[in-house]
Amino acid sequence: MTLVELLVTVTILGIIMSSLAAAVIVMLRSEAPTRDRIAESKDVTFLQAWIPTDLASAVSRNTEPLHQPAPASPLPGTNVITISRPDLSDPGSTEYVTISYRYVQDGDEWQLRRYEIRDASGPNPTVTQVGVAHELASPPATWSPSQAPVHAVRVTARNQVVLRPIGEDIDVTFASGEVFTTGGAGLSSEDQLPTNYSGGIVDPSAPPSRCGGTVTIVLDTSSSIPSQNGQTALVNAALGFIDAYTGTPTFMRIVGFDVSAYSYYPTTAGQYVNILNPSTALTAMRNKVDAQDTSAGRWGGGTNWEDGLWQAFRTTAGTPFAQLPELVVFVSDGEPNRNRTNLPNDGDTRYNSTDLSRAVTAANYGRGTGARVVGVLVGNDASTTNQDRMRNVVGPITWNGTGPTNLGNAAAADFFLPANSASFAQLGNVLRAISAAQCGGTVTVQKRVEVDGSLVEANGVWNYTTDVGVRELDLATSSSITFDYTFATGTTSRVVRIGETPVSGYTFVRAECSSGGVPLPASRVAAPTDGTSGVVVTLTPDEAVSCIMVSRPS
Known part of the structure; x- marks a missing residue:
């Protein structure tokens, strides 16, 4: 081989080796993200398989971070959501099982673990870990286990009610920054969708009353x-x-x-x-x-x-x-x-x-x-x-x-x-x-008509407006409507206004409001200052108020 041929051969080999090295580097660099994506895909499969099913059959829920569902067998980590649901493993069973999702640290990794607990309140509960999602977002330095881990798992109630919840949405944030959202509603447990107040399609964002x-x-x-x-x-x-x-x-x-x-x-x-x-x-x-x-x-x-x-x-x-x-x-x-x-x-x-x-x-x-x-x-x-x-x-x-x-x-x-x-x-x-x-913190509205000094049942359709929305009282199908109000932490009262849309042939004259069957004092009930039909009530979070809206034939 001549010197020229040798130099050409070495040059070609150098080009080939450089390409191979670059390919290896690319492979090495992509291996970890690919592995992470595969792992996240498996975790998403776990989340999607269990969370909607658990929530769909839930009869109770607890999202307090420090909640321990089985006192005799404390679980690790912070409670994300714990539910009680029928035992789905045996269609003929009347027993209930407790499911607890926990945000847990395992070495350098943060996980979402799912635990099934039987006989949770007994002296010897049976606790089984069924499933885990890996590589969740790590907590910030200021976070403590007594706080909800919203940086990694956020639970949002779809409707803020007590007896008639319509489920939760759960956002899971992985360490990669990817966010997966799932959820469920306990419709199989007789959770109710909101009442259709508009006469059209039900709006799930409009909460029904929790009262009644x-x-x-x-x-x-x-x-x-x-x-x-x-x-x-x-x-x-x-x-x-x-x-x-x-x-x-x-x-x-x-x-x-x-x-x-x-x-x-x-x-x-x-x-x-x-x-x-x-x-x-x-x-x-x-x-x-x-x-x-x-x-x-x-x-x-x-x-x-x-x-x-x-x-x-x-x-x-x-x-x-x-x-x-x-x-x-x-x-x-x-x-x-x-x-x-x-x-x-x-x-x-x-x-x-x-x-x-x-x-x-x-x-x-x-x-x-x-x-x-x-x-x-x-x-x-x-x-x-x-x-x-x-x-x-x-x-x-x-x-x-x-x-x-x-x-x-x-x-x-x-x-x-x-x-x-x-x-x-x-x-x-x-x-x-x-x-x-x-x-507590609700106002139930009824309608009456005053004839010759006596209150008689009204009929027809009456509309009421307040800061929580507009609702229709159709007396052919319902005798009352109820408005639910929220109170900021530490607030002991709030003033609420309920306006009545004028109806042809009637003149609004007053509202008679009571709590526990006892009339509210005059200091807590007033007419709107702008002269419109309705009532202004001072409401407290621990009581239910009932207001009868009274009109006279014009």
Whole structure:
């Protein structure tokens, strides 16, 4: 080979080696991003497979960062969202499973882990990690585990309501900066889409009222309550609960239980009292409760949790009522020591595990209908053991508020314990917190026409405008509409204005507003200063206000 040929060969080899080196560099540089994209693709598959399914069947949700759904087996990391849903692994099962999504650090990596928990409130819960999303965005230096990890996972409620949520959207941000969005709505759990106020297509961004529906309060009337002088406090708390809903579009029923359950009021099983307006039935229900701490009251032996919860939803023979409750508030002062298999006069009032397990089954049946079931444990027997027993029945999420002016997580809690060692004196605060979480900060509007000094039912269609939107009251299909208002943190009141669109042939004359059946003072109700039809009301976050708009024929 000549020198010239050698030089040409070396030059060609150099060009080839440079190209090969460049190709290798490109491959090495692209390997990590490609690997990351493949990993993210797998994570997205996991997220899309589980989150919509979990949310679609959820009957309760908790997004508090420090929430631990299984106290006996704490989970790592920060709670993103924890839900309770039916056990989908067995179509015939009536059991519920808890699902918890957690933001967890594993070495240098941040992950979103999904845990399935069975018997969450029991002493030996079964916890299984099912799925994980890797390489989530790392937290900023100022973040702490007590804060929601919104930098990596953001949960946004599609509708800010209590009994009728329409789901959540979840945004997951990966370390690469890519964002994946998924979500779901519990329509299979009877979550409701918003009411169509416009007469056209439903607008999912317009929230329906969280206030109203069917409410059943299940009251313990066992003799242990008067034995610890709790009867008067129980009566006052129950009356306050009824009054808190008066004037709202609520139907209420009371079930009593001791050795067995019974229809406290109405005495016909499965029937409800409409408490939107004063009525003889509403008065009779209040009178029945008011007489409970007199010689007319029933105080029986035994505490039959199962039967109390059973008769909230179905007849003694097991037939579901035609009208089922959306909210059940279960109040008891002790451990379950009876069940539906006991003979009426067998004298057995000792606790056994069957009493509890059958109560759990009865509560699960109720939740399976779409109802929210919450429990309140009160009195001297509210021991740690009995608290765990009630959590086992109603659910693990414990109330962290103090009363109607400090609701805490009352909208999502399962288990409520009055302050001062479960004092009967604090029971009223607990029940008012439950009612305020549903109907506090709302105004329910009805329409009447004044003829010869008397108010009579109106008819036709009336439109009302406020800062939360315009709504139509079509009296052919509905007797009222309800507006929900939000309050900034620390705000104890706000002024709201509700305007009525003039209707030909009528002249607006006034609004009559009340709360708990008691007229609001003049200082809280005024006519609009611009002379238009409507009312201006000072509203507080812990009360439900009812306003009757009155017009006269022109």
